[in-house]
Amino acid sequence: xxxxxxxxxxxxxxxxxxxxxxxxxxxxxxxxxxxxxxxxxxxxxxxxxxxxxxxxxxxxxxxxxxxxxxxxxxxxxxxxxxxxxxxxxxxxxxxxxxxxxxxxxxxxxxxxxxxxxxxxxxxxxxxxxxxxxxx
Amino acid sequence: xxxxxxxxxxxxxxxxxxxxxxxxxxxxxxxxxxxxxxxxxxxxxxxxxxxxxxxxxxxxxxxxxxxxxxxxxxxxxxxxxxxxxxxxxxxxxxxxxxxxxxxxxxxxxxxxxxxxxxxxxxxxxxxxxxxxxxx
Amino acid sequence: xxxxxxxxxxxxxxxxxxxxxxxxxxxxxxxxxxxxxxxxxxxxxxxxxxxxxxxxxxxxxxxxxxxxxxxxxxxxxxxxxxxxxxxxxxxxxxxxxxxxxxxxxxxxxxxxxxxxxxxxxxxxxxxxxxxxxxx
Amino acid sequence: xxxxxxxxxxxxxxxxxxxxxxxxxxxxxxxxxxxxxxxxxxxxxxxxxxxxxxxxxxxxxxxxxxxxxxxxxxxxxxxxxxxxxxxxxxxxxxxxxxxxxxxxxxxxxxxxxxxxxxxxxxxxxxxxxxxxxxx
Numbered sequence: 212x213x214x215x216x217x218x219x220x221x222x223x224x225x226x227x228x229x230x231x232x233x234x235x236x237x238x239x240x241x242x243x244x245x246x247x248x249x250x251x252x253x254x255x256x257x258x259x260x261x262x263x264x265x266x267x268x269x270x271x272x273x274x275x276x277x278x279x280x281x282x283x284x285x286x287x288x289x290x291x292x293x294x295x296x297x298x299x300x301x302x303x304x305x306x307x308x309x310x311x312x313x314x315x316x317x318x319x320x321x322x323x324x325x326x327x328x329x330x331x332x333x334x335x336x337x338x339x340x341x342x343x344x345x346x
Numbered sequence: 347x348x349x350x351x352x353x354x355x356x357x358x359x360x361x362x363x364x365x366x367x368x369x370x371x372x373x374x375x376x377x378x379x380x381x382x383x384x385x386x387x388x389x390x391x392x393x394x395x396x397x398x399x400x401x402x403x404x405x406x407x408x409x410x411x412x413x414x415x416x417x418x419x420x421x422x423x424x425x426x427x428x429x430x431x432x433x434x435x436x437x438x439x440x441x442x443x444x445x446x447x448x449x450x451x452x453x454x455x456x457x458x459x460x461x462x463x464x465x466x467x468x469x470x471x472x473x474x475x476x477x478x479x480x481x
Numbered sequence: 482x483x484x485x486x487x488x489x490x491x492x493x494x495x496x497x498x499x500x501x502x503x504x505x506x507x508x509x510x511x512x513x514x515x516x517x518x519x520x521x522x523x524x525x526x527x528x529x530x531x532x533x534x535x536x537x538x539x540x541x542x543x544x545x546x547x548x549x550x551x552x553x554x555x556x557x558x559x560x561x562x563x564x565x566x567x568x569x570x571x572x573x574x575x576x577x578x579x580x581x582x583x584x585x586x587x588x589x590x591x592x593x594x595x596x597x598x599x600x601x602x603x604x605x606x607x608x609x610x611x612x613x614x615x616x
Numbered sequence: 617x618x619x620x621x622x623x624x625x626x627x628x629x630x631x632x633x634x635x636x637x638x639x640x641x642x643x644x645x646x647x648x649x650x651x652x653x654x655x656x657x658x659x660x661x662x663x664x665x666x667x668x669x670x671x672x673x674x675x676x677x678x679x680x681x682x683x684x685x686x687x688x689x690x691x692x693x694x695x696x697x698x699x700x701x702x703x704x705x706x707x708x709x710x711x712x713x714x715x716x717x718x719x720x721x722x723x724x725x726x727x728x729x730x731x732x733x734x735x736x737x738x739x740x741x742x743x744x745x746x747x748x749x750x751x
Contacts, residue, residue, distance in 0.1 A: 288396045288430055446566060446593075472607060535696065
C-alpha cells in the first residue's frame with residue numbers, strides 16, 4: 212500500500228488514528244513516519260513525551276506492515292521494547308521502521324527515532340506484531 | 347507522597363498528565379493505578395489500545411517513584427519493555443507497579459496490568475527510570 | 482512433569498543441558514531453579530556472569546513449561562528481556578519463573594533471580610516461548 | 617583498541633572469555649564478532665543455542681565499547697533484550713554491534729546476528745552497559 216492507500220484504509224477502519232503522524236517515505240523494507248511538533252505531545256521540560264515516542268514507534272511498525280502486506284486491520288502488537296537515548300528537542304521527530312522478519316505468524320522490526328532534521332538518535336525500539344491467519 | 351500529594355504535585359508541574367488515570371492504592375513497594383474506560387483509549391475491535399497501556403505502565407512506575415521518593419519531577423524513563431498478553435475488554439484496567447530496585451541513579455520495576463475486576467492479565471511491563479543526582 | 486521426569490526427559494533429548502542447574506521447587510504456576518556457585522560462571526570481580534544469568538532465566542522458563550505441558554522438546558525462545566539489578570555475590574543464585582500467559586502458540590513468563598539465601602534481587606527477566614502446534 | 621589489543625586486555629583481565637569468539641572487523645561505530653560453529657553451542661535440532669546467541673550479543677557490545685573507549689574492565693551490562701528471529705543453521709554466525717548512544721554513564725547499542733555467510737538474520741538484540749565513573 213502507498214501512503215495515500217494507508218490513509219484511506221485508516222479513514223475506514225481506525226479514524227481516530229489519523230492525522231497525528233505523517234508517512235514521509237516508504238522503501239523496500241523501511242518506512243519513515245514523522246511526528247510533527249505539538250503541545251499535546253510534550254512533557255515537563257518542553258520535550259516530546261515518552262508515551263508519544265512509544266506510540267510513534269508502534270505506529271511506524273504497523274504502517275510498515277500495511278505497506279508490505281496490504282490491509283491487515285487485525286495485526287496486533289505482542290511486544291515492544293524501547294530505549295530512550297536522548298532528550299528530544301521541542302521539534303518534529305522522525306521514526307524509521309525497518310523490517311527484520313516477516314513470518315507467517317509474527318513480524319519483527321526495529322524503529323530508530325531521530326530529530327526530523329536528521330540529527331541525533333532520540334530512541335530505539337524493537338516491535339513484534341502477531342499477524343492474523345488469513346495473511 | 348500520598349495519592350493527594352501526587353495529584354497536587356502534578357497540578358503544579360505537569361497539569362496535562364492529570365485526570366486520565368486514578369491512583370487506587372499505595373503499598374510499601376507497590377502502587378495501583380486504574381485507567382477508567384474511555385472511548386479515546388480504544389482501538390479497532392473495541393479494546394484498550396497498546397499505546398494507552400504503555401502510557402499506563404510508564405505512569406504507574408512514575409507515580410510509584412513519587413510515592414517512594416517525594417517530588418522528583420525530573421526522573422525520566424530510560425527504557426520500557428512490554429508484553430501484550432490478552433486483548434483487554436472494553437472496561438477499566440488496573441496497573442500494579444512493583445519496585446525491584448531503587449538505586450542512586452536508576453530505579454527498576456515491573457508493572458502487571460489486569461482487568462480492573464481482578465481478572466485476566468492483559469499486559470506485563472518492565473520499566474527503568476533514571477533518577478536526578480539530587481535525589 | 483516432576484523434577485525427576487524433567488531430568489529424565491533432558492537425559493534423552495538434550496543431555497548437555499543437564500547438571501548445571503537444579504530444580505528446587507515446582508508450584509502451580511511457578512518453578513524455582515538453583516544455579517550452584519561454580520568457577521565457570523564467574524566474570525571478573527568474582528560475580529556470576531551476565532550470560533550465566535540469562536541462560537538461567539531462559540532455562541527456568543523452559544522447565545516451567547515442561548512442568549506444565551509435559552515433554553515439548555521443540556518449544557523455542559522467541560524473545561528474552563533482562564534487567565541486571567545488583568552485582569550477584571560469589572554464591573548460589575535462585576531463579577523463580579512465573580507463568581503469565583499460556584496460549585495456544587505463545588507462553589510468556591517472568592523470572593526473578595535472587596541470591597539463593599532469599600536475599601536481594603539480582604536480575605529480572607521476561608521470556609517468551611513459541612509452542613509447537615501439537616501441544 | 618584494536619582486535620589484538622582487546623585480546624591482550626582479555627588475557628590479563630578475563631582469560632576465560634578468550635577464544636570462543638573472533639573479532640572480524642572494527643569500524644567507526646560498529647564491530648563484527650564471529651562465533652565459530654562448535655558442538656558445545658548447539659541445542660537439540662542441531663542449531664546454535666539461545667544462550668550462546670545472547671552471550672554473543674552481550675560480548676559483541678562489550679568489545680565495541682573496548683574498541684571505542686579503551687580498557688574499561690568494569691563496564692557492566694544493565695539490560696539486554698533479544699528477539700530470536702530464525703533458527704540458525706549448524707554453522708558460524710556473525711554479530712554486528714552498532715553504537716546508538718555513548719553517554720557519560722550509559723552506552724546503548726543494538727546487535728544484528730546473521731549467518732556468517734551474510735545470509736538471513738538470526739537474532740536482533742538491544743544492549744545497555746553502565747560505564748564506570750572514571751571513563
